[in-house]
Amino acid sequence: MTQLIDIKSGQWVLAFDQPYGPFDRSLSEHLEMFAFAGGGWDADLTREMFLVHEVVHIWPRTYLARRLVSGGVWKEDRHPRANVVATVASEGAAKNLARDLIAIGVETDKLIEAEMYRRIEKFAAKARTKALVRIHRSLPYIFGRPA
Numbered sequence: 001m002t003q004l005i006d007i008k009s010g011q012w013v014l015a016f017d018q019p020y021g022p023f024d025r026s027l028s029e030h031l032e033m034f035a036f037a038g039g040g041w042d043a044d045l046t047r048e049m050f051l052v053h054e055v056v057h058i059w060p061r062t063y064l065a066r067r068l069v070s071g072g073v074w075k076e077d078r079h080p081r082a083n084v085v086a087t088v089a090s091e092g093a094a095k096n097l098a099r100d101l102i103a104i105g106v107e108t109d110k111l112i113e114a115e116m117y118r119r120i121e122k123f124a125a126k127a128r129t130k131a132l133v134r135i136h137r138s139l140p141y142i143f144g145r146p147a
Helices: 027-035 091-138
Strands: 012-016 050-058 063-069 075-081 086-089
Touching: 012 091, 027 091, 050 075, 050 091, 086 091
Parallel strands: none
Antiparallel strands: 012 050, 012 086, 050 063, 063 075
């Protein structure tokens, strides 16, 4: 079983929203997925994956939290403690941490992709040249006789 993050009433926490929580792996294994862009949820927004809220009350497996929703209204919900990623000093710090987690995988994937294209450049140029030769040979009445 995953060790739960120690939380106290009044603290701000960053937690996975229910559908994104670690169901079949430990929290650490789940968070390691963010070494890849989007942590496995490329099409989803950071604000959909993570909740930022203030802890109101704690039970052994769940906690009551409140978060600000549209129009300055606070909403209270009960959440699994296993979904808590971190305790933070403020709502802004939690949002920054969520963005940072997503950015790690995005930056890494961009670096990998850039290196991949750099390494493949010479091969790609040769392959395109061969493809053009084949096209020209296939259509000599358009391109003329090959030299």
